[in-house]
Amino acid sequence: MAVPGQVATDSSAKPMRAARFYGKEEIQIKDDIPRPVCGEGQIKVEPAFVGICGTDLHEYLGGPNFSPTSPHPVTNEQCPITIGHEFSGTVKEIGKGVSDKFRVGQKVVVQPTVYCASCGACKVGAENACSSGGFIGLSGAGGGMSEEVVMPEISIMALPPNIDLDVGALVEPLAVAWHAVDASPIADIKEPKCLVMGGGPIGLAVIQVLNARGAKLVICSEVAKKRQEFATEFGAHHVVDPSKEDVVARSLEICGGVNGPDIVFDCAGVPASVKASCNAVKSRGTVVNVAIFEKEIPFNPMWLTFREANYKSVLGYQRKDYLGVLDALGKGTIKPASMITGKIKMQDLVKEGYMPLIHEKDKHVKILVDMKASM
């Protein structure tokens, strides 16, 4: 079976254009990148829209952290690597042995997960927690900000016909949220009441997925004014400002005063959000951590112990989460188009993409790179 993240290149073919991450504060647009070969069981995709993710910004500002500086165990690549793991595109070539579900020109999304398919985590179906895992666009094997990407058939999924390619680039962050909500006990709770810490792109995605998955009440805790508005727009029933109000007391009150929220999603990832999440959740409730942290944090096990609460972390997504989001998009239970707050060309990636997201982050949710316009 083709392993996601293992791809051959053709040095005799005309090289292609791609945005490449070299290291801290260094990104280059190159025109000499070898084209991938579409092998057996694989599909070649021509990227259409690529989202810029917080992880990309973290790598740019302080990396390489996630991006490998020695050969990655699956992709065998190290920096410089092609950028872009949130993307949609069209099928350009279909490898031998691929099922007849796909046709050239079809609108698709790519699940960028790289995994070894043989470790303990992969064997139990947790390929997102693969001990050698990664993502195309962060760990090598190409990325969305290039002319062509090759992945196994299992990593490629059709976009519903009524959904545009730009919205297709939002499937990845929505799948993060879908995975987090799926990992929570939401399905076992009658009229679930939820608190979402943070109204950034992932927090907003969680708010939308919670509404699509039948949450009775969604509270969002967010400091920035503009993000508070986004939270309301995307379906938060109540917005609490943690700089002005006590999130723990307010969420208890909003939930009716007897018990706090059943589930708390930490999409902020700062010491204060961890503490508030653990203290706000009801007895035997669950805190789901969706955030990635930059450093260790102070934590008190007693925040959870006296109330027998759970803290669990989720990472990325699995194919089922992509399929869940695609189904919800097709049915219209998630309408995320207004998450797109800018579209740019790849040549302007740092100036018009990274910089506004770093310096004016409240104004933006998602900036997409329009690949057709960049070639």
Place this chain on the structure above:
Amino acid sequence: MSTQDGNNAVENTPAPKSDKQMRAVRFHGKEDLRFEDIEEPKCGAGQIKIVPAWCGICGTDLHEYMGGPNLCPTTPHPITGENVPLTFGHEFAGRIEELGEGVSESWKVGDRVVVQPIIYDGDCGACQDGLINCCTNNGFIGLSGWGGGLAEHIVVPEYAVYPLPNNVPLDVAALVEPLAVGWHAVNISPFKPTDSVLVLGGGPIGLAVVQALRARGCPQIFVSEVSAMRKQYASDFGAHIVLDPTKEDIVARCRELCGGSGVHVAFDCAGVQQGMDQAILAVRARGTLVNIAIWDKHVKLWPNDFNFRERGYMGVATYVKGDYEEVIKAISDGRLDKCHKMITKRIELDQVLDEGFMTLINGTFSDEQNLDRDIGDTY
């Protein structure tokens, strides 16, 4: 018979006072434990008066004595209305000496019983969900008022009293409390009978977890422990492999022993940073670290260790309705057949400070102790 249902309204009335005196071990404050005369309680309506036979000294008692009052209230407890000085003893069994008006006719004077010491309000959010152990006002008999097991008599609400089968002796019944802590932790953890497990710490609670796991047929129980005596106990009580964190790499060993993946569940019964750090990494992808330990300060946590393997962390607190019944049944039917070995010393009520607390604090005995206050009692 009324039981600790949680979502039932409870009558939390203190026992009436009498003009008789009795002997009791009372905690007055840090390093101040006194064996003294106090008023003997009378048996009110809905209450049962018990003569304690055996009472264990718990790590919590020692913590209170050495550095408290922490859990023991210094201002009136919201339910008992009492504060220090308070009678100690929450791990105890005894015989019924008097039945209050209105209690079930199934009880008889002389019945051998064990007391489940949780005090709860019955109407907070947690109690409404049946989680009396998470009650926002909760307390414990023997720590928060209503007397304790280290006294000649005690009066408790009927709901706190559990009957003992004929083949469960009263000294062993004093172990039901710590065993219930371990039993409950295993119950609400994601543990499945085929899972491999790491237990941090071979103290009384660690040993209770080991026994609960053994009772469920756990095929791989690893215990991480430094002290030689506790290592031996861990082995005796059912650990398959005992690891020494000062000599071995716990993470590497757990992975190696589990085909490269790590354990499914780890139980933290030690409450030290280094152990927690190791346990997080010793747990496989999507595995869970269960905390039973009481921590008195913050730890450093690196949440990404949870993220990248989708690991979970959960807290567990004491026990709920059902746990006492299950532990009593498991002792009776032999699934907890080694538990009597947790009793390492027997003393009398007037020896509690010198022979009990001091022995446990100075480490002569690192295990559960029971206090004989009724020599010659026949089971």
